[in-house]
Amino acid sequence: MKNTPSVEQHLEIYRRMLLVRHLEEGLGTLHKEGRTRGPIHRCDGQEAVGVAATAVLEAGDKVATTHRGHAVYIGKGMAVHPVVAEIFGRATGACGGRAGHMLVADAEKGVIGGNAIVGAGIPAATGMALSMQILGTGNVAMCIFGDGAAQTGICHEAMNMAGLWKLPVVFVLEHNQFGLTVPSEVQSPVEDLSIRAAGYAMPAEIVDGNDAVAVYRAVSAMVERARRGEGPGMVECKTYRIEGFSTSDMGGYQKPEDIAAWKERDPLLVSRKALLGDVGEAKLAEIEAAAKAEVAEAFETALSDPMPEFSLDEACNPYSEAH
Amino acid sequence: MAMMRYAEALNAALREEMQADPSVFVFGEDIGRYGGVFKVTKGLMEEFGETRVRDTPISEQALTAMAVTAAMTGTRPVLEIMYADFVPLTLDALVNQASIYNYIWNGQVKMPFVLRTQGGGGAGAGAQHSKSLDSMLAHIPGIKVVAPSTPADAKGMLKAAIRDDQPVVFLEHKLLYNTRGEVPEGDVTVPLGKAATLREGSDISIFATSKMVVEALKAADLLAADGVSAEIVDLRSLRPLDVNAIVASIAKTHHAVVVNEGWRFCGYAAELSATIMDHAFDELDAPVARVTLPDMPIPYSEPLETAMLPSAEKIRTAALKTLK
Amino acid sequence: MATHPISIDSAGGEYMETVLVIAWAMKSGDPVKTGDLLVTVETAKAATEIEADRDGWLAEIFFAEGQEAPVGAVLGTIADAKPMAGQPASVGPATAAAAAANPRELVADEASSSIRPPGSRAVASPLARRLAASAGLDLATISGSGPHGRIKKRDIDAALAARTNEHDDAGQRTPTAVQTSPVAAPALARQTAPVVLIHGFGSDRSVWRQVVPLLQSGIDTISLDLPGHGTESARPASSIEEIAFLLSDRLEEMGVGNAHLVGHSLGGAAALALARLGRLAVRSVTLLAPGGLGPEINASFIAGLARATTVQALQPWLTVMVGDPAALPSGYAQAALRQMEKAGNRDAIAAMAESLFPDGTQGFDLAGALGELAVPTRLIWGRLDRVIPAAHAARAPGFTAVHLLDGVGHVPQIEAPVLTARLITETVRSAG
Ligand SMILES: Cc1ncc(C[n+]2csc(CCOP(=O)(O)OP(=O)(O)O)c2C)c(N)n1
Numbered sequence A: 001m002k003n004t005p006s007v008e009q010h011l012e013i014y015r016r017m018l019l020v021r022h023l024e025e026g027l028g029t030l031h032k033e034g035r036t037r038g039p040i041h042r043c044d045g046q047e048a049v050g051v052a053a054t055a056v057l058e059a060g061d062k063v064a065t066t067h068r069g070h071a072v073y074i075g076k077g078m079a080v081h082p083v084v085a086e087i088f089g090r091a092t093g094a095c096g097g098r099a100g101h102m103l104v105a106d107a108e109k110g111v112i113g114g115n116a117i118v119g120a121g122i123p124a125a126t127g128m129a130l131s132m133q134i135l136g137t138g139n140v141a142m143c144i145f146g147d148g149a150a151q152t153g154i155c156h157e158a159m160n161m162a163g164l165w166k167l168p169v170v171f172v173l174e175h176n177q178f179g180l181t182v183p184s185e186v187q188s189p190v191e192d193l194s195i196r197a198a199g200y201a202m203p204a205e206i207v208d209g210n211d212a213v214a215v216y217r218a219v220s221a222m223v224e225r226a227r228r229g230e231g232p233g234m235v236e237c238k239t240y241r242i243e244g245f246s247t248s249d250m251g252g253y254q255k256p257e258d259i260a261a262w263k264e265r266d267p268l269l270v271s272r273k274a275l276l277g278d279v280g281e282a283k284l285a286e287i288e289a290a291a292k293a294e295v296a297e298a299f300e301t302a303l304s305d306p307m308p309e310f311s312l313d314e315a316c317n318p319y320s321e322a323h
Numbered sequence B: 001m002a003m004m005r006y007a008e009a010l011n012a013a014l015r016e017e018m019q020a021d022p023s024v025f026v027f028g029e030d031i032g033r034y035g036g037v038f039k040v041t042k043g044l045m046e047e048f049g050e051t052r053v054r055d056t057p058i059s060e061q062a063l064t065a066m067a068v069t070a071a072m073t074g075t076r077p078v079l080e081i082m083y084a085d086f087v088p089l090t091l092d093a094l095v096n097q098a099s100i101y102n103y104i105w106n107g108q109v110k111m112p113f114v115l116r117t118q119g120g121g122g123a124g125a126g127a128q129h130s131k132s133l134d135s136m137l138a139h140i141p142g143i144k145v146v147a148p149s150t151p152a153d154a155k156g157m158l159k160a161a162i163r164d165d166q167p168v169v170f171l172e173h174k175l176l177y178n179t180r181g182e183v184p185e186g187d188v189t190v191p192l193g194k195a196a197t198l199r200e201g202s203d204i205s206i207f208a209t210s211k212m213v214v215e216a217l218k219a220a221d222l223l224a225a226d227g228v229s230a231e232i233v234d235l236r237s238l239r240p241l242d243v244n245a246i247v248a249s250i251a252k253t254h255h256a257v258v259v260n261e262g263w264r265f266c267g268y269a270a271e272l273s274a275t276i277m278d279h280a281f282d283e284l285d286a287p288v289a290r291v292t293l294p295d296m297p298i299p300y301s302e303p304l305e306t307a308m309l310p311s312a313e314k315i316r317t318a319a320l321k322t323l324k
Numbered sequence C: 001m002a003t004h005p006i007s008i009d010s011a012g013g014e015y016m017e018t019v020l021v022i023a024w025a026m027k028s029g030d031p032v033k034t035g036d037l038l039v040t041v042e043t044a045k046a047a048t049e050i051e052a053d054r055d056g057w058l059a060e061i062f063f064a065e066g067q068e069a070p071v072g073a074v075l076g077t078i079a080d081a082k083p084m085a086g087q088p089a090s091v092g093p094a095t096a097a098a099a100a101a102n103p104r105e106l107v108a109d110e111a112s113s114s115i116r117p118p119g120s121r122a123v124a125s126p127l128a129r130r131l132a133a134s135a136g137l138d139l140a141t142i143s144g145s146g147p148h149g150r151i152k153k154r155d156i157d158a159a160l161a162a163r164t165n166e167h168d169d170a171g172q173r174t175p176t177a178v179q180t181s182p183v184a185a186p187a188l189a190r191q192t193a194p195v196v197l198i199h200g201f202g203s204d205r206s207v208w209r210q211v212v213p214l215l216q217s218g219i220d221t222i223s224l225d226l227p228g229h230g231t232e233s234a235r236p237a238s239s240i241e242e243i244a245f246l247l248s249d250r251l252e253e254m255g256v257g258n259a260h261l262v263g264h265s266l267g268g269a270a271a272l273a274l275a276r277l278g279r280l281a282v283r284s285v286t287l288l289a290p291g292g293l294g295p296e297i298n299a300s301f302i303a304g305l306a307r308a309t310t311v312q313a314l315q316p317w318l319t320v321m322v323g324d325p326a327a328l329p330s331g332y333a334q335a336a337l338r339q340m341e342k343a344g345n346r347d348a349i350a351a352m353a354e355s356l357f358p359d360g361t362q363g364f365d366l367a368g369a370l371g372e373l374a375v376p377t378r379l380i381w382g383r384l385d386r387v388i389p390a391a392h393a394a395r396a397p398g399f400t401a402v403h404l405l406d407g408v409g410h411v412p413q414i415e416a417p418v419l420t421a422r423l424i425t426e427t428v429r430s431a432g
């Protein structure tokens, strides 16, 4: 089928999804031990969206993501250690410990960046696309955003301009069924949010968000269009948030049977099954062990990395001379 | 009197006001079924139903603008904005809508709505979930801004805010929700615009609101060990400001430290300093000291965040310097 | 005409800040030859003689004998030409360059002893400034213990304590002795001074009824009846001095040694006389349309007020009293009459009018007493005053805050009670 990832590409997607999974699980364990700080928004079970969508992108393309962006960071090529170190506020973190897990950025890798103001990533990516159009770089901007973010006013404003100006931006909707604790039907009168794309003259496609290959294919098609200058597109990835909103979620509003059903369709299982025939068990086991070890080592190093030291930010000094 | 947490006191205020007045309704993100991310609205949907307790989409700008006109047309909305960091999204409704109508329409409309929100750092929530934007709000004419520090005031002032015919922004602090205190039972309100002297002292006056009052009280203990008698004035209300209480305290101590968890430049502490200069210049025996957040974003990493936040120790240092 | 400074830069020792002028060898206008002895000053070590560095005429003397001058200050000038009698020599460029601050200002503004170099402003907290002013202390004589040498309240307190000790040592301080400086407040017993309110002619202390509750809480008040008025109808007085004595006695009986004075009309004059008497430490003075600042007074008003026995007779005079008759509370005339009946003091008042305002003229001048005040002073006058002209406010010295109220007549405390209360509060507060 058109735009299907090669086996190698799929393997790499699988490997990165594994990294993310171990990262999330490691954070969960450390959270229970009281060793994390602040809320952490895990994306276990949703890795296919962030990893497969960004796997389509080139190095010069940019991505803006959400508070739940770990899969996007790793998917767009960041190594595990700087991400983990950032989450633990270390000097060696991707942002020197200043950003924390929700706001990670790696400008060189095109990750700019995580964003904890819901909806803010949508105009962010649109603005990057505007710059790309003006400079004629041939690059594409991508926004990963949630079903909650889709309800913000700024979403409409940004998408309208993207459609109007045919900006090279792809909107990847990570529809995990919940805003924070509020289920989709309490946030929106329509189930498939991508029907709104019609109002902005953009094509949209709904895919199984737990199937990395499906996500890859749909996003590739939109990215190619955008790169050709044909304007924005939207991909609505249906998935499910199995681990609660964040580590501070007190739960009680997700149905255990829903969680169980979605766990059976875990994106890692879906990809593993697809890859097994192509590469065999031994290869997969090798990749799995390596991913696990890589993450374990990243945690170990990060946790013994030094903390940053505070200094005033001169750029914020309100006086015209140092004061 | 009953021992209550700050969040429970707010919950009691909402419940009582909703029971007493059917025009009171609450809405906001995750406040219904879930009971609010800080559990302030817990149980309200069960008791009052989905019409008067509404979970909303993530739409701060529209929600606030809707609160303004819902209030104009007979209801008393209480809107929860989950984090003070999202206040900028509400600002058009506050600055260009709520603040102007009573005056320009010559008193024809009332706007009895309350915008509850919580701010503040210290929880490792990062640059977009830790701010205190008091001054941005207190800057707006026609809107009251209050920030109680105790459970008793939280309850009494929220009740008063709901009954107030002007828009009231009610500022809470994420690190106060779990603090406990005695709360008078029943229909007790605390007037908006009145400060409370929580600790009498003779050497220096420390003015604060919200969580900074807790820090100021700790600072007073530290200062007592230094041989300094500090008076702690909980302003409780940022606007209207109890200037008489400020002047009276400074007339006694002649030294002032103002504390605010917001940024320094054009911040609320700057307003307090200027107010003191306006009204009590001749009482001052030293310049007013400001203890604030430095002018920069709030970093995530613990040592960075801790270094930035105003604290009891920083208040103490400022007080000692002022008394030099 | 060019002049040249006589300076003492070279005469002062390195660690000296001031020198004492011992003697001028000549007087202003005398001719001077290079090398002539001009002036002898005392430095740390010894008497130092300053000689003329040019020929000319001794033009001006800025520091008189016995005065201390800061090192670097200009003591006087030598003119190139003989100064004409009665015409002060202008200060030439050389002089201006020699001293950043005009030395004449130094003499005028600061006390003779200064421990600060000329031109440098004393760094003091607002509170310290205020306390020093009300205690008559010169900041220039005090060294500050705060950051950057800032003078703080504690430094003023220390200076005052030192002063008290000196007085004690000299045996000058007896409890009843009249202080040399009539208005120097002790400043140490702050917070406790009450506001003493003194009403005007023909009225009584109830005239403050509206204002008193509007004063800032925490301000204590004592409303006194003037001699011959209200409860004091049995004890009239015939001169402003006598009024001051009687009021002072009453305050002394009440144990008030320290007060803020508020006086209206004749009561304003009484307040000034009381301050001049010096038996009371006066902390601040607020005067409402006071007497004593000019000869004019509306004689027919005084006579009419003293004579009226019916509402019909009194009403027109009360109308004269205010800017807008609507400002008078309804029934005011009846109440005023009843009050006079009750006091039975019509004759006493008439007699006082005769002696205080002979031939329709204010028989006392208290502008001098006003000029001597060294405490916060405020003058409030209705522009529409038809009893004592508001033009008298022009005699207020520069340190007095003057408030001229539009639409208000002779009794601001009735016509504008809120503003009056506010202004009294501010005066009191500014005095601490
Ligand atoms: C402007 C704004 N409003 C509210 C919030 C609080 N909040 C954080 S995440 C979230 C839900 C977001 O839902 P969605 O966009 O679907 O993302 P998900 O958490 O499901 O990944 C909310 C309400 C916020 N961060 N920013």
Ligand SMILES: [Mg+2]
Pocket (backbone or CB within 6 Å): A146, A147, A148, A174, A175, A176, A177, A178, A179
């Ligand atoms: Mg969602």
